Amino acid sequence: MSKSTSVNIVNLSRRQLLKASAGAGLLFSLKCRLAHAATETAQKSELNLFVNLYSDNQLEILCNRSEMGQGIRVSFAQIIADEMYADWQYVSVQQSIGDKRTGNQNTDGSRSIRLYYNKLRLLGASALYMLKAAAAQLWQVPVTQLTAQKHYIIDTRTGRKAAFGELAELAAKQSIPDEKSLTLKSKEQFEYIGKGITSIDFNPMVNGRAEFGQDVMLPNMLYACLKRSPVLSSEIEAYDDSECKKINGVKQVLTLGSGAFPAHFNPLPAVAVLAEHTWAAIKGVRALKVDWKQTDYHGYHSDTDLHYKTKNLTALNAKQRAQKKPDTPLPNDLNQFSATYVLPYLAHAPMEPPAASAVFHSESNLEIWACVQSPQAVQQKAAQITGLDEKNIRVNVTFLGGAFGRKAQPDFVMEAVILARQTGQPVKVIWQREDDIQHDYYHAASITKHTARYQHQRIHEWQAETCFTPIPSLFNINKTHPSGGEMQDLIRHNYAIDSQKTLSFPYPAQTRIAWLRSVANIQHGFSIGCFMDEMAHQMQIDPVEHWQHLLAKNDQNKGLNAALKQVYQSSGWSQKSHLPAGEALGIALHHSFASDIAVVSHVSVKDNKLLVKKVYISAHVGTWVNEDRVTAQMEGSVIFGLSIALFNKISFKDGAVEQSNFNDYQVVRINQAPEIHVDLVPSEAQPGGVGEPGLPPVAPSIVNAIFAATGQRHRQLPLNQFYQV
Amino acid sequence: MAIYELSVNQRTHSVDVDPDMPVLWVLRDVLGLTGTKFGCGKGLCGACTVLFNGHAVRSCSLPVAAVQNGELITIEEVDKISQYQTQAIPIKQAWIEHKVPQCGYCQPGQIMSAVALLKNNDKLDRKQIIQQMSGNICRCGTYQRIEKAILSVAKGASDDE
């Protein structure tokens, strides 16, 4: 294939690629400028680690958190630009490499704005202060006499002004001000914070120029696809690559990885096919024959095991996790009701399957390009497996084509690192969809039993018992009970319930378990959301009224109450009895990631056909930065939650995952997508999480609506086992 | 291996590859046109959608040998090619105005499907859009905005008449 002209394009150096014309479709760079780029001659001045100002006014803001669709890049820029009184037309965003100096980069837990909101405001204010100090020096006037407006520093006495660009060089020479000397804007002064500013990344995204992990091309690069161990801890017994090596374009076949514990971010045992292009690597993997060693995990059948554990939950070894004791003895003659909810394993299935590229520039100098949530975790792990110093490992973060927690585990990056070292060539590892579905770090299957004792429309005592494999099993296989963090939002003692008890039961790991969007709140939100609806029915009151009782008399529930009130109004809950036969509303609420969300779903069930017609989601998320991106996250959470409700299930047979692609691991498509109405409830509170908290109430609201429409109660997902969807 | 003369974005490229290599990998790995995305490799997700002779096709499931006599158009240049500009320019604009993308990964495929849809029928209703776009998955869940963006262009087209 070396004869073709096109190969020359591939062999262009990266530098040439970056300079190649957009017309050739080869311009790719994460540095997406809003307006014109800084002119060649413009001089750059660093006002702080996050703020670079150019002599031609261009303002380059650093984003140290990964962009995976949440709009963090535009949001970071909004915060800094606002405090600087910058003119938005000059703003661009630079994606940070893995760099400890920038702080925590692990983009998970819906924490980016929560962690950085105040810090970024201060960094913006600090840069502004330095610009003012520069003008003060230039004009020999006190700083207090100066003000800022739209990229200018203005002398309030004389009216003279200087553009930021003119002051940049002198500003960079000013000393960094003390935090205490900085004044932040009041909410009324905000120009960008809170507004739905258009993302600076849309343009490259709609033109195919945004660079994702799958898109990285390096000179002389080998493309690698891998056949990985299908069962936990199973090593390679033997393999035959004779057919594989006959395929045009296949260059090398290598083995890597280990099934030893802890699973951590280590590559799975695998046979890798390295080729001239992806297609040869894919065909090569198909032609491989690999025998895997038998392990204890080969006996795992998830359906059977979940069924058995559900039946025999209390026979397992219980641990009491929390207790709220009643102030006064409970009344006699309480009624009792209990229900058990079972959810399957889930896969992330980000639209972009994992991919990573690595090159050793020298024996001690490694460079990586990858779609990762935590570039510092990549540095650490790569240092551990190569013995290199972290500072000699450069990690470039591309756009992430979705992640949802999958790309927080850089096992796929380590594959590229190991193969680049073994071959001495740049290597890109490409995961196919089957790899992604069958070798994920899964969301744990769970069993949760709730028991309530009640009387006169009030719950007096509530016991929650739960059983699922904890994420810490990834780091220590002997961890079998959910961790404290994973129990957190199951143990809320803010309800108007006198007595509460929470227990956990062990579920030893049978696969790699890790974080998936909303994490354990998926099962907590589902089981609580459904159970409270069941209790409303048991006590013969309206579910909204029941929630009002539960949330009364406690200030901690302000956010949930506000969300409840909003969704009640928006959804027309009080008019729900007028809906036609077979249609109904269902409600669920959940607090997680410091945010409060209420969801009402409108479903129709006719001739066993389930249709979710409309979803109303009210979000109390504290102060928000980009109104549109927060709204988009709520819309996305509804769709993600709907996929869980309708379709998602990973099951294990003989220790291996049974699903493989979007045919048997279905996700919601446009023809199943409901109309979504989002309300953001105004709040003065500090920012809460946004990417995850919208998801947990979605599935239970649908199940509750089905009950209201049909009288059928479902305690298991997905719903496509019961309905045509 | 064989040499294929391909027309991509109205330029001719000669590539020397196996006949079964899907157009997706020719575009991405051989021609460096990475705007066309890999999502499933099985014709299930639409991330790899390109235009072939004016029709939206899944390039992951289309061997290179099948596209010798015809025109391939990709996301990078669909709005620069006269036959498709009427649809592609307003569609890309509508995508930005309606703030459609989240992660952006599915969007080239969505846009190519939308362009083909509008090219073949500029008076679309909601039902047709949903039917025609159901082959394109968006895991981030931007469907509502995709629908609105397409409707805004479809309406514009019928208003003109």
Ligand code: FES
């Ligand atoms: S990659 Fe072609 S349809 Fe999914």
Ligand code: FES
């Ligand atoms: S925008 Fe992320 S998959 Fe569609």
